[in-house]
Amino acid sequence: MSVTFEQARAFVSKFQEAIAADKEYLTELDSAIGDGDHGINMDRGMRAVLPKVEALPNGTVADLFRTVAMTLISTVGGASGPLYGTLFLQLGTNLKAKESVEPQDWSEALTTAVAAVMSRGRAEPRDKTMVDALLPASQALASGLAAGDEFDMALQAAEEAAHQGALDTIPMVAHRGRASYLGDRSAGHQDPGATSSWMLMRAAREAFATGSN
Amino acid sequence: MSVTFEQARAFVSKFQEAIAADKEYLTELDSAIGDGDHGINMDRGMRAVLPKVEALPNGTVADLFRTVAMTLISTVGGASGPLYGTLFLQLGTNLKAKESVEPQDWSEALTTAVAAVMSRGRAEPRDKTMVDALLPASQALASGLAAGDEFDMALQAAEEAAHQGALDTIPMVAHRGRASYLGDRSAGHQDPGATSSWMLMRAAREAFATGSN
Amino acid sequence: MKKLINNPENVVREELEGIAAAHSDRVKVSLDPYYVMRADAPVAGKVAVVSGGGSGHEPMHGGFVGMGMLSAACPGEVFTSPTPDQILAATKAVSGGSGVLHIVKNYTGDILNFEMAADLAKEEGIEVEAVITNDDVAVQDSLYTAGRRGVGVTVLAEKICGAAAEAGRSLAEVADLCRRVNQQGRTMGVALTSCTVPAAGKPTFDLGEDEMEIGIGIHGEPGRERRKMGPADEIVELMAAAVTDDLPFRSGDSVLAFVNGMGGTPLLELYIVYRALDRFLKGKGIAIERNLIGSYITSLEMAGCSITLLRLDREMTQYWDAPVNTPGLRWGV
Amino acid sequence: MKKLINNPENVVREELEGIAAAHSDRVKVSLDPYYVMRADAPVAGKVAVVSGGGSGHEPMHGGFVGMGMLSAACPGEVFTSPTPDQILAATKAVSGGSGVLHIVKNYTGDILNFEMAADLAKEEGIEVEAVITNDDVAVQDSLYTAGRRGVGVTVLAEKICGAAAEAGRSLAEVADLCRRVNQQGRTMGVALTSCTVPAAGKPTFDLGEDEMEIGIGIHGEPGRERRKMGPADEIVELMAAAVTDDLPFRSGDSVLAFVNGMGGTPLLELYIVYRALDRFLKGKGIAIERNLIGSYITSLEMAGCSITLLRLDREMTQYWDAPVNTPGLRWGV
Numbered sequence A, B: 001m002s003v004t005f006e007q008a009r010a011f012v013s014k015f016q017e018a019i020a021a022d023k024e025y026l027t028e029l030d031s032a033i034g035d036g037d038h039g040i041n042m043d044r045g046m047r048a049v050l051p052k053v054e055a056l057p058n059g060t061v062a063d064l065f066r067t068v069a070m071t072l073i074s075t076v077g078g079a080s081g082p083l084y085g086t087l088f089l090q091l092g093t094n095l096k097a098k099e100s101v102e103p104q105d106w107s108e109a110l111t112t113a114v115a116a117v118m119s120r121g122r123a124e125p126r127d128k129t130m131v132d133a134l135l136p137a138s139q140a141l142a143s144g145l146a147a148g149d150e151f152d153m154a155l156q157a158a159e160e161a162a163h164q165g166a167l168d169t170i171p172m173v174a175h176r177g178r179a180s181y182l183g184d185r186s187a188g189h190q191d192p193g194a195t196s197s198w199m200l201m202r203a204a205r206e207a208f209a210t211g212s213n
Numbered sequence C, D: 001m002k003k004l005i006n007n008p009e010n011v012v013r014e015e016l017e018g019i020a021a022a023h024s025d026r027v028k029v030s031l032d033p034y035y036v037m038r039a040d041a042p043v044a045g046k047v048a049v050v051s052g053g054g055s056g057h058e059p060m061h062g063g064f065v066g067m068g069m070l071s072a073a074c075p076g077e078v079f080t081s082p083t084p085d086q087i088l089a090a091t092k093a094v095s096g097g098s099g100v101l102h103i104v105k106n107y108t109g110d111i112l113n114f115e116m117a118a119d120l121a122k123e124e125g126i127e128v129e130a131v132i133t134n135d136d137v138a139v140q141d142s143l144y145t146a147g148r149r150g151v152g153v154t155v156l157a158e159k160i161c162g163a164a165a166e167a168g169r170s171l172a173e174v175a176d177l178c179r180r181v182n183q184q185g186r187t188m189g190v191a192l193t194s195c196t197v198p199a200a201g202k203p204t205f206d207l208g209e210d211e212m213e214i215g216i217g218i219h220g221e222p223g224r225e226r227r228k229m230g231p232a233d234e235i236v237e238l239m240a241a242a243v244t245d246d247l248p249f250r251s252g253d254s255v256l257a258f259v260n261g262m263g264g265t266p267l268l269e270l271y272i273v274y275r276a277l278d279r280f281l282k283g284k285g286i287a288i289e290r291n292l293i294g295s296y297i298t299s300l301e302m303a304g305c306s307i308t309l310l311r312l313d314r315e316m317t318q319y320w321d322a323p324v325n326t327p328g329l330r331w332g333v
């Protein structure tokens, strides 16, 4: 039931695949309200991450996430580099002391990591950023587990919350990031970072759910 | 039967009208094998000429042509400015001593003027330039008059020779002017300067023929 | 997309290799991580000035490295801010012991990456001050947003602060001057065509044949509004009025007027813009004391221009006039 | 057509008014007839250097007027050579009694108009020598044609001859030097997009999305052939080989390498081109002694570039390095 090192590795590689597959879509979303590079940025970063993670000897989930973090920070640039970097750095820091990563550990780590992203980016919910996908996802995960749901179901709920969160950004007016320069004209477009964050939550569900891997 | 000052003025204004009407066509021809400005150049020049010529008190045909020449030289630029300038300058110089301008005077003046254009531009027949319209026109005029044709008929022949001359430039490979930079690729296109020269000969026929004016 | 490039992924590296080959008399280029630094850095006892940002704005920033201007520049991928490791490496390489000024354009990405780098540099004992430029009047400023973008003033701040650092001023003084330049400067841009990010392969936005984007950002971000194209004099009046109304600039002010091409606009047009700007400012009693006309902070091949006005004081003028020797800006030496 | 202009008919006049407003410290502008001259002309006892040609190639020629380069420049309408009265007036205005050099690009229009002006100037007792630049290897040279076009070498000749005139050399010496620069220089250009002449209102030519025009002229005249676009390294090799084969340039030669943008090509790409050129020349044993990278002889907003190589000798290098202070090119002062 716990998240293994191999599952964490699968999580990262599924996220990489998702980004690669939807690179152009993410870039298109960013063209509408940003500078048209979100897919390119994330793809460059995750392509750099992949071989590093594959080359890791079997170790702790925490080490794996720190490797992801450092690679994203030094290859992505832009806003998403430090933000996804911070997310993975905090995941790593949080899971450091863990012998094995239980569903509850994952949920707590994600909650703290999302808080770190919010503080680094000074973003609140409804600012039309990745936070609008990440925060509901981490909340859905936590409340699902608290209600006694199976990990699979909670992961599924987190993914759906992230998806809904990404869709919910469409009518929002951006207050952070490049899209905020558009003022009211940012409304009517889905936030690219929230969209990639939904893909992240989908990758987690695919990698961590029972039977997978 | 002689060319009057008013007819000379009409010649200039008919040429101006023709250039204005076909400005875009001439420019298009020049786009294919030159730099896309022949119509613009000639139109700018003739628009500057018109008020000067209209403002002239009744005087000699020679003075009128010298005014045209000086205005073209100082407003057209490019290759066509000095060349048409030279043409009108020589027409003026040649007709200077004339009390009245008889058909034979006009023909001789044109012949000398075309020779001056050729020497200024160092162009020979079949170099794909305005010379390929001007030279046959002046020759047709001269030989028509020599054969005893009416002035009207000779003017008509000159126009037709200029027209044919312009059409004959189509298969030619340019050896002078900007079109020569294309080498063989200049073939298959009608020379813009030869085309405007045909319009010049047409204007002469319209203005000088009996009953006109 | 038609570009004189080999592979969209390599444009920045190959550009840096070109700069290294061309300007080794004045700059050194690091390829891992990417940065451009003065050939004679670190200059002991002097403040170092470091800037950086996404590529695609050339000559800014790499073209402004040299005596009297930047100590180092950190280029990110096209339109993408550089990463902390680049900025840290550049900061360490040029630090002469008297502190390092980071000039950062106000974009979330730039801010976050420069912040991370400054934290790391401070951990290593280097004194760092960061000044954020945010001169773009096209964007409404507000506590609740990312604020205004940093655009044309950045070039002027790099020149003026570089000269102050060259003159031996302290980090606090150079940083104060930088903040003053930013406070006294305002910019407004307009785009007639889009640019194409090499890795994206197609134009960032579409504009109708008779449309322009007022208040464009330097990464092709949309601005205030789309309008029908008009004559240059009207466009300039619109832009210049937005700039002068904002500070506001007043009759009697002396300014540096910076007419900047976005990359695809010929100099011919920039002079027509300057003519209109000169007339507009004369009408308001504002005196152009200095000017800069050319493509200095660009958006790849975008057609359009920006107008920056900087209210000058004696110190700014003195440092503006001071010698500078960079590939992109040179005088007095 | 989208341009920052008011009226296609007024672009040159308004540009000149902009130049006059911007650079009155260095140049004087005559609007009737059009020319730009050094503010301190005539310089007694020194040869004056005058050039000119159609507008649309900015900064050439008006941007090169000033100490150490041109004494005057005569701008024609866009892509149309200036008229004899302009050239005559400029020649008279800058003549310092030691003769005037006309630097004329080899286009029929330029030649004819400069010839007429020189004849008139000589009638007024001014000694004039004309040197024709014809460095474009894209065009086959032949006695039976108008010969090769004058392109990139013109910029280098203006700089080098301007410095020689500044140094007090005689008209015969400056003209000889100019001929030598022309003989030792070769250029090849390529276009990725067309330009649009304001008065024409639409592109001069059409290129497919994957085509380029090899051997383009600076007025959008077609070149040697159309080809499929390729990577920058291949395009540069094609251009550079055409240039080096022509003179030919040989192993051991020292050259000035001039990578010129046509107006719509970002500096980013020009550095990628320079990188490839540097590698190509290294492979041939040709040493780049000096370089110039930027948009100096342009074709409005055309995308593309040209490569000029000039085989340097000591005198050329010395005059290239000499101080120059013009709006378009400045160093040493």
Ligand SMILES: Nc1ncnc2c1ncn2[C@@H]1O[C@H](COP(=O)(O)OP(=O)(O)O)[C@@H](O)[C@H]1O
Binding pocket: A030, A034, A035, A037, A038, A039, A041, A042, A077, A078, A079, A080, A081, A083, A117, A120, A121, A122, A123, A128, A129, A130, A131, A176, A177, A178, A191, A192, A193, A194, C079, C080, C081, C108, C109, C110
């Ligand atoms: N301050 C912020 N806090 C959280 N997320 C942000 C912030 N600013 C931007 N983002 C996210 O980053 C995404 C854009 O990333 P990207 O395009 O890679 O960077 P850049 O905007 O620098 O080009 C946005 O869609 C948004 O979700």
Ligand SMILES: Nc1ncnc2c1ncn2[C@@H]1O[C@H](COP(=O)(O)OP(=O)(O)O)[C@@H](O)[C@H]1O
Binding pocket: B030, B034, B035, B037, B038, B039, B041, B042, B077, B078, B079, B080, B081, B083, B117, B120, B121, B122, B123, B128, B129, B130, B131, B176, B177, B178, B191, B192, B193, B194, D079, D080, D081, D108, D109, D110
């Ligand atoms: N050397 C020459 N002799 C005679 N006519 C010439 C010569 N060179 C060019 N022309 C004529 O000039 C025409 C081009 O004129 P224009 O487009 O106005 O000038 P430019 O070529 O300078 O742009 C050509 O079509 C040709 O007929």
Ligand SMILES: [Mg+2]
Binding pocket: A030, A034, A035, A036, A037, A038, A078, A178
């Ligand atoms: Mg982006």
Ligand SMILES: [Mg+2]
Binding pocket: B030, B034, B035, B036, B037, B038, B078, B178
């Ligand atoms: Mg023409």
Ligand SMILES: [Mg+2]
Binding pocket: A035, A037, A078, A079, C079, C080, C081, C109
């Ligand atoms: Mg970006």
Ligand SMILES: [Mg+2]
Binding pocket: B035, B037, B078, B079, D079, D080, D081, D109
């Ligand atoms: Mg022309």
